[in-house]
Amino acid sequence: MKENTTSLAERLAGRIVELDASRLPPAVRRKCEDLLVDVVGLCVTARNKDYVKSALAGWDGDGPCTAIGHTRTLSAAGAAFINGTAAHGEDFDDTFEGGPVHAGAVIVPAVLAACERAPSLTLPRERGKEGWGQSALLGIAVGTEVMCRLSTVVPKAVHKSGFHPTAIFGVMGAAAGVGAALGLTQKQIVDALGIAGSLAGGIIEYLTEGAWTKRLHPGWAAQSGLRAALLGRAGYFGPRTVFEGVHGLFYGFAHTTEGNYDALIGDFGERWVTETLAFKPYPCGTMAHPYIDCAKRLAARGIKADDIKELVCEVAEGTVHRLWEPLASKQRPPNGYAAKFSTPFLLATGFVRGRVGLDAFTDAAVKDPAVLALSSKVRFVIDPDNPYPNNFTGRIRAVMRDGSVIEERQPHLRGGAHEPLTQKDVEDKFLLNVRHGGRDEKRGAEALRFLARFYDEDEIDLSPLRG
Numbered sequence: 001m002k003e004n005t006t007s008l009a010e011r012l013a014g015r016i017v018e019l020d021a022s023r024l025p026p027a028v029r030r031k032c033e034d035l036l037v038d039v040v041g042l043c044v045t046a047r048n049k050d051y052v053k054s055a056l057a058g059w060d061g062d063g064p065c066t067a068i069g070h071t072r073t074l075s076a077a078g079a080a081f082i083n084g085t086a087a088h089g090e091d092f093d094d095t096f097e098g099g100p101v102h103a104g105a106v107i108v109p110a111v112l113a114a115c116e117r118a119p120s121l122t123l124p125r126e127r128g129k130e131g132w133g134q135s136a137l138l139g140i141a142v143g144t145e146v147m148c149r150l151s152t153v154v155p156k157a158v159h160k161s162g163f164h165p166t167a168i169f170g171v172m173g174a175a176a177g178v179g180a181a182l183g184l185t186q187k188q189i190v191d192a193l194g195i196a197g198s199l200a201g202g203i204i205e206y207l208t209e210g211a212w213t214k215r216l217h218p219g220w221a222a223q224s225g226l227r228a229a230l231l232g233r234a235g236y237f238g239p240r241t242v243f244e245g246v247h248g249l250f251y252g253f254a255h256t257t258e259g260n261y262d263a264l265i266g267d268f269g270e271r272w273v274t275e276t277l278a279f280k281p282y283p284c285g286t287m288a289h290p291y292i293d294c295a296k297r298l299a300a301r302g303i304k305a306d307d308i309k310e311l312v313c314e315v316a317e318g319t320v321h322r323l324w325e326p327l328a329s330k331q332r333p334p335n336g337y338a339a340k341f342s343t344p345f346l347l348a349t350g351f352v353r354g355r356v357g358l359d360a361f362t363d364a365a366v367k368d369p370a371v372l373a374l375s376s377k378v379r380f381v382i383d384p385d386n387p388y389p390n391n392f393t394g395r396i397r398a399v400m401r402d403g404s405v406i407e408e409r410q411p412h413l414r415g416g417a418h419e420p421l422t423q424k425d426v427e428d429k430f431l432l433n434v435r436h437g438g439r440d441e442k443r444g445a446e447a448l449r450f451l452a453r454f455y456d457e458d459e460i461d462l463s464p465l466r467g
Contacts, residue, residue: 007190007240007241007242007243007244008241008243008244008261008264008265009189009190009193009194009240009241009242009243010186010190010240011265012146012176012189012193012264012265012268013176013179013186013187013189013190013193014186015265015268015269016142016146016176016179016180016186016189016269017180017184017185017186017189018269019138019141019142019180019269020138021130021134021135021137021138021141021455022130022134024137024138024141025272025275027272027275028141028272028274028275029137029141029455030423031274031275031277032137032140032141032144032274032455033451033452033455034279034421034423034426035094035103035104035107035108035140035144035277036108036140036451036454036455037426037427037430037448037451038093038094038104038279038426038429038430039083039087039093039104039105039108039109040068040430040447040451040465041429041430041431041432041433041434042086042087042088042089042090042092042093042105042433043068043069043083043086043087043465044068044069044433044434044437044439044447045090045092045358045433045434045436045437046069046086046087046089046090046437047068047069047070047086047437047438048437048438049086049089049090051085051089051212051215051216052082052085052086052089054212055081055082055085055086055216055219056070056072056082059074059078059081059082061074061075061077061078062074062075062078063075063076063078063079063117064116064117065078065079065113065116065117065462066079066083066112066116066462066463066465066466067079067082067083067466068083068086068462068465068466069086069437069465069466069467070082070466070467071466071467073466076113076114076116076117076226077113077223077226077227078223079109079112079113079116080109080110080112080113080114080174080219080222080223080226081109081216081219081220081222081223082109082219083108083109083112083113083219083222084105084106084109084110084216084218084219084220084221084222084223085215085216085218085219085220086219087104087105087108087109087218088102088105088166088214088215088217088218088219089215090283090358091280091283091284091285091340091341092280092282092283092358092433093105093218093280094277094278094279094280095277095278095280095286095413095416096147096148096151096273096276096277096278097276097278097286097389097390097391097392097413097416097417098148098151098152098155098273098276098389098390099148099151099152099155099165099169099389100151100165100286100287100389101147101148101151101165101166101169101170102166102170102218103143103144103147103148103166103170103173103274103277104144104277105166105218105219105222106143106147106166106170106171106173106174106218106221106222106225107139107140107143107144107147107170107173107174107177107222108140109218109219109222110143110174110177110178110221110222110223110225110226111136111139111140111143111174111177111178111181112136112460112462113222113223113226114139114178114181114182114226114229115132115135115136115139115181115460116460116461116462118132118135118181118182118460119132119459119460131456131457131458131459132457132458132459132460133453133454133455133456133457133458133460134455134456135181135182135183136181136454136455136460137455138180138181139177139178139179139180139181139182140177140181141177141180141272141274142176142177142179142180142181143173143174143176143177143178143180143225144173144177144274144277145173145268145272145273145274146172146173146176146177146264147169147170147172147173147174147176148173148273148274148277149263149264149268149273150169150172150173150264151165151169152260152263152264152273153243153250153259153260153261153263153264154250154254154256154258154259154260155389156318156389157250157254157255157256158253158254159204159318159321159322160318160321161253161254161255162203162204162205163201163202163203163204163253164202164203164204164214164217166202166217166218166221167200167201167202167217167218167220167221168200168201168202168221168249168253170217170218170221170222170225171196171197171199171200171220171221171224171225171228172193172196172197172200172225172249173221173225174196174221174222174224174225174226174228174229175189175192175193175195175196175225175226175228175229175232176189176192176193176225177225178192178225178226178229178230179192179229179232179233182229182233184229184232184233188232188233188235189229189232190232190238190240191231191232191235191236191237191238192228192229192231192232192233192238193228193232193238193242193243194232194237194238194239194240194242195227195228195231195232195236195238196224196225196228196238196242197238197239197242197243197248197249197252198238199224199225199227199228200221200224200249200252200253201220202214202217202220202221204322207322207338207341209334209335209338210333210334210335210336210337210338210339210341211337212337215337243261243264244257244261245257275417276416276417278413278415278416278417278420279415279420279421279425279426279429280415281414281415281421282346282356282357283340283356283357283358283360283361284339284340284341284346284356284360284361285322285323285340285341285343285346286392286413287316287319287322287323287343287388287392288323288341288343288346288347289392289394289413289414289415290392290393290394290410290412290413290414291313291343291346291347291394291396291410292346292347292349292350292356292394293350293394293410293414294347294394294395294396294408294409294410295311295347295348295350295351295396295408296350296351296354296355297408298351298396298398298406298408299350299351299352299354301406303398303400303406305351305352305370305373305374307400307401307402308374308377308398308399308400308401309377309399309400309401310377310378310379310398310399311347311374311377311378311379311396311397311398311399312379312380312381312396312397312399313343313347313378313379313380313381313394313395313396313397314380314381314382314383314386314395314396314397315343315380315381315382315383315386316382316383316386316387316388316389317382317384317386318388318389319343319388320380320382322341323341323342323343324343324344324380327344327379327380329342330342330343330344330345330375331344331345331372331375331376331378332345332372332375332376333345333366335363335366336361336362336363336365336366337361339360339361339365339366340361342375343378343380344375344376344378345366345371345372345375347375347378347396348371348372348374348375348378349365349368349371351374352368352370352371352374353371358436383395391411391412391413391418392412392413392416393409393410393411393412394408394409394410395407395408395409395410396408396409427448430444430447430448431444431445431448434447446464447464447465450464450465
């Protein structure tokens, strides 16, 4: 790359500094409102889980920032890490279908921590009449947009290389989002993105035994992106060719510098993919959701599990290594967390229990004999025409003992662009998560009222979400 050539990071940063929260499309603001509600509810639902307790115990930096659902306050980086880990921990958070990536669990914690900490920082520009709530809104919108768009530059390649796209692209989105929220200059955002590229990481070996490491990927990306933005703001020099460079982000994590970079830059700030962000109806791997829907409909037709010889699922090749193989382990997952990424177990749960909720992943639930008996009958075949990752679909053929075949299809992800959740759906999910986290209905309703006005507040005060 010639020295005087404008890099992708420079072009992206130039677009970011031109944006204003007051001029965001209404649909983008609405999505960011729902995203805030969803993430806060997920932090509350996970607050008493072992992995959150371990993460808190392992973080030694206290400070003024809020770990949602906890009395202990942390440094900005600590709050971003704990909230990001909690928000993703139950795998009940949002999904961008084109990636796939989980944006909310990274971007919301990073931006909230930055804005909660920011009054003690000297900002690089005058804020005028804009309040911190509007800064948070802009940061969440920008960070989400950057993260989601990055995941479409070389679809599926990062996963195939053994990395978690949420972890890799999340740190870049968080750096951009925090940079936008704090009003960084174009040069400072370029440096922040360049720094963030060296802080990215997250392997998917958790799949082998249902280890907890996937849960911390968004939290680590959130705090890393926050740190990158603050370093960029302080003048730390990062590579401006972080995306397309011969040793850049895509070369390192997707093994190529060839990609559709127009998907990142082309109409950034004019068209918002954030509007299509999906909210999950089930707390498990998103690509399994359409198969759960199909299984539930098979059961609703009066089909008995004992009458089924086998359930044949037509699947996308890109999902096999995470949700289908090794098949024996996916039919009988070793623990509740592994079960969240085991489609045979998940669809069998939906068939037998009629639902897949947070209680489907306890030690007892993953040993349910009726569920395991049916999951052992599940197998898959690859459909070369499956549209994943642009659309998540499901197709199951139930081969019966009498030789007949009964089929169910799900053409899209419920909760996504084709069938989005309503505001009431999002709020009902929030209240469900709050109850699961040990909070009563009254406190949940108070939190909803607090969040409804959050983006219009002059100052960021997250203390009502503590304790």
